[in-house]
Amino acid sequence: MVAISEQTYKNATAVTRRANPFRFDPLFAALSRAAAITVLVLLAGIMISMVYGGWDAFAKFGTGFFTGTQWDTMNDNYGGLPAIVGTLSTALIAMVIGVPLSMGTAIYLTQLAPGWFKGPVGTAVELLAAVPSIIYGMWGLFVFVPLFAAYFQVPVSQVVEGMPILGTILYARSPSGLGILSAGVILAFMIVPFIASLTRDMLDQIPTVLRESAYGIGCTTWEVVRHVLLPQAGVSIIGAIMLGLGRALGETMAVTFVIGNANRLSASIMDPGSTIASRIASEFNEALGMQMNALIALGCILFFVTFVVLVIARILVSRVKQY
Amino acid sequence: MTDASLTGSSPSAGPQPQIKWGRVRQSRRVQDKILRVTATAATALSVFVLFWILGMLLWKGGQGISLDLFTKITPGPGTAGGGLLNAIVGSIVLTFLGIAIATPIGVMAGTYLAEYGRGSKLAEVVRFINDILLSAPSILIGLFVYVILVMPFRGYSGWAGSVALAIIALPVIVRTTEDMLRLVPNGLREAAAALGAPASVVIRQVCWRAAKAGIVTGILLALARIAGETAPLLFTALNNSFWFNWNLTGGISNLPVTIYAFASAPYDNWQQLAWAGALLITGAILILSIAARALINRK
Numbered sequence: 304m305v306a307i308s309e310q311t312y313k314n315a316t317a318v319t320r321r322a323n324p325f326r327f328d329p330l331f332a333a334l335s336r337a338a339a340i341t342v343l344v345l346l347a348g349i350m351i352s353m354v355y356g357g358w359d360a361f362a363k364f365g366t367g368f369f370t371g372t373q374w375d376t377m378n379d380n381y382g383g384l385p386a387i388v389g390t391l392s393t394a395l396i397a398m399v400i401g402v403p404l405s406m407g408t409a410i411y412l413t414q415l416a417p418g419w420f421k422g423p424v425g426t427a428v429e430l431l432a433a434v435p436s437i438i439y440g441m442w443g444l445f446v447f448v449p450l451f452a453a454y455f456q457v458p459v460s461q462v463v464e465g466m467p468i469l470g471t472i473l474y475a476r477s478p479s480g481l482g483i484l485s486a487g488v489i490l491a492f493m494i495v496p497f498i499a500s501l502t503r504d505m506l507d508q509i510p511t512v513l514r515e516s517a518y519g520i521g522c523t524t525w526e527v528v529r530h531v532l533l534p535q536a537g538v539s540i541i542g543a544i545m546l547g548l549g550r551a552l553g554e555t556m557a558v559t560f561v562i563g564n565a566n567r568l569s570a571s572i573m574d575p576g577s578t579i580a581s582r583i584a585s586e587f588n589e590a591l592g593m594q595m596n597a598l599i600a601l602g603c604i605l606f607f608v609t610f611v612v613l614v615i616a617r618i619l620v621s622r623v624k625q626y
Numbered sequence: 627m628t629d630a631s632l633t634g635s636s637p638s639a640g641p642q643p644q645i646k647w648g649r650v651r652q653s654r655r656v657q658d659k660i661l662r663v664t665a666t667a668a669t670a671l672s673v674f675v676l677f678w679i680l681g682m683l684l685w686k687g688g689q690g691i692s693l694d695l696f697t698k699i700t701p702g703p704g705t706a707g708g709g710l711l712n713a714i715v716g717s718i719v720l721t722f723l724g725i726a727i728a729t730p731i732g733v734m735a736g737t738y739l740a741e742y743g744r745g746s747k748l749a750e751v752v753r754f755i756n757d758i759l760l761s762a763p764s765i766l767i768g769l770f771v772y773v774i775l776v777m778p779f780r781g782y783s784g785w786a787g788s789v790a791l792a793i794i795a796l797p798v799i800v801r802t803t804e805d806m807l808r809l810v811p812n813g814l815r816e817a818a819a820a821l822g823a824p825a826s827v828v829i830r831q832v833c834w835r836a837a838k839a840g841i842v843t844g845i846l847l848a849l850a851r852i853a854g855e856t857a858p859l860l861f862t863a864l865n866n867s868f869w870f871n872w873n874l875t876g877g878i879s880n881l882p883v884t885i886y887a888f889a890s891a892p893y894d895n896w897q898q899l900a901w902a903g904a905l906l907i908t909g910a911i912l913i914l915s916i917a918a919r920a921l922i923n924r925k
Contacts, residue, residue, distance in 0.1 A: 327824075327826055328824045328825055328826045330826075331825075331826035331829070331830075332742055332825065332826070334734055335734040335735065335737045335738040335741070335742055336738055336742065336743070336748075337734075338730075338731045338732075338733075338734035338735035338737075338738060339734075339735040339738035339739060339743065339748065339749070339752045340748075340752070341731055341735065341796075342735055342752050342755055342756050342759060342796070342797070342800060343751065343752060343755055345759060345793060345796070346755050346758060346759055346762075348770060348774065349762070349766060349767065349770040352769070352770045352773040352774060353766070353769065353770070355773070356769070356773050403664075403668070404668045404671065404672070405668075406665075406668075407664050407665040407666075407667070407668025407669065408665070408668045408669045408672050410661070410665045411665040411666055411668065411669040412669065414665075415662060415665055415666060416669075424669060424673060426916075426919070427672075427673050427676050428669075428672055428673070428676075429915070429919075430676060430912055430915060430916075431672060431673075431675065431676040431679075433850055433851075433911055433912065433915045434676075434679060434854075434908060434911070434912075435853070435854025435855070435856070435882070435907065435908065435911060436854075436856070436857075437854060437856045437882055437885055437886060437904070438679060438683070438854070438904055438907070438908050439679070440886075440889075441885070441889050441900070441901075441904055442678070442679050442682060444889070444890070445682075445686075445889075446678070446682055492672075492675050495668075495672055496672060499672065523654050523655070523657065523658035524658050524661060524662060525654075525657045525658040525660075525661040526654070526657075526658075528661065546761055549761050549763075550761060552763070553762070553763020553764070553765065553766065554763070555763070555764065555765040555856075555857040556856045556857055556886065560889075560890075580763060580765045580857070583765055583769065584765060584857055584860055587769075587772075587860065587861050588860065588861060588864070599769060599773070602765070602766055602769045605763060605766065606762075606763075606766050609761075609762065609763055609766075610758065610762075613757075613758045613761050613762070614758065616761075617754060617757050617758065
């Protein structure tokens with residue numbers, strides 16, 4: 304009887320001694336859960352703060368905020384159309400130039416490069432993606448823009464001057480090199496390494512057997528890419544492209560350096576303009592009252608546009624991974 | 627085989643009866659050639675741009691590297707000389723503070739996704755939102771921190787700057803931590819649990835240890851990501867041209883914003899400093915990225 308109760312007592316102390324880590328256990332689980340929820344809270348916080356900060360501007364200008372072309376700090380009258388158009392057109396130019404380049408790079412890295420060459424070139428492309436955007440901005444402003452003005456804007460303007468449509472779109476009134484097109488080109492250089500390395504990873508995931516059997520029946524590299532690789536990875540490549548688009552839409556510093564920060568709407572892509580991000584970066588610190596609300600409202604528009612793009616991108620990218 | 631027949635005979639008009647097999651139609655040949663040439667050219671262009679940017683930085687920034695750069699503070703308008711000491715120190719403090727905030731939250735959140743929340747609805751949502759946050763424009767994160775930390779306290783502060791950087795670093799750390807923990811074989815967890823270790827001990831003593839190199843890689847990548855961020859610092863930490871002080875409640879000088887302000891300034895010594903700063907920052911980021919890559923490849 305005594306022996307048994309001693310035994311139980313010993314067991315009991317042993318359990319309580321061991322219980323110490325067990326009491327820490329739920330705390331640790333709760334902490335990690337809370338950390339995970341922080342991620343959700345942050346995104347919700349960004350969304351709420353954008354809507355809250357921009358509310359006054361949306362309330363005052365209504366739909367006119369989306370269609371107005373005036374950005375008048377004197378009379379507190381703000382319309383976001385030039386910045387919205389600038390954002391969309393620079394991103395579009397970046398995609399038109401950047402997507403073929405990044406597809407080419409990804410195809411070269413997965414299909415054409417000799418084995419020993421793949422590693423160094425792949426690393427170079429990835430390092431290009433790590434270069435901060437302000438460096439692209441400086442390179443753009445001091446190196447690219449003067450060359451672009453002298454060897455592209457001036458000759459092209461001379462050629463297209465007076466032409467019906469091209470004369471409007473491509474004519475530079477003041478060929479300084481700054482403008483929507485330069486910003487689009489710099490953005491293209493910025494998103495190429497990003498899309499290319501994502502696409503390369505996706506092409507690498509395709510089983511080698513598929514590729515080799517296509518080569519085995521006598522397909523050319525083009526036919527392998529077109530009929531085997533693209534159908535296999537197509538959806539996720541579109542996802543990768545949309546991730547690049549999300550990046551191009553919200554890119555700030557590089558664009559601010561080269562776009563010229565003009566507040567007016569111009570029909571020519573050679574003229575200076577502004578994007579939502581460049582407008583915020585260049586004006587926010589001096590903004591007061593309604594101007595600040597209007598800038599945050601622009602940020603709100605940018606947030607919802609990139610949010611939709613990124614959501615679609617992630618759905619497309621993740622859908623394919625399940626195979 | 628295809629390659630040999632493609633490159634072997636030059637395309638010639640008219641039939642060549644002696645080669646009955648392995649003849650590739652000219653249109654296919656041309657199509658293939660175009661792909662090869664354009665793909666190679668695209669890659670060459672990307673690599674060329676990298677070397678162009680690096681060359682320009684070394685050329686223009688290298689001239690500005692001197693002892694003064696690391697021992698003197700940023701000069702005022704029209705003042706000769708000067709260095710970047712305050713900006714360098716400020717940047718290092720902001721970046722490491724950002725990482726110090728983001729690392730515990732990020733590692734814990736990644737742990738939740740890989741360990742506790744496996745297959746749960748919450749983990750799925752967090753993973754998705756984290757991926758969105760990973761690519762969210764950094765200027766919006768700056769605006770967000772402005773609204774929550776600068777506006778209520780009526781002033782730019784080093785704290786606001788590091789919180790903004792932490793928000794940018796967080797999703798990178800969450801993502802890599804989760805990915806690395808998923809690589810830890812289940813057998814290890816089961817073995818530890820069979821010895822009677824509770825979940826938190828299994829995670830800390832077994833999983834984190836096994837995934838250590840990967841988690842450190844994630845933190846290095848996050849460092850590289852935030853070291854050059856400029857946009858979010860514009861309206862949070864702002865800048866100042868005075869000696870760095872530990873009072874983080876005021877504006878803090880930092881490299882990216884200093885570069886931004888000096889690059890387009892009319893003073894030659896400011897521009898020179900901007901290039902030198904750009905070289906420093908890019909060098910640091912590339913070294914961090916290469917270190918992260920070496921760490922993950924060694925495993």
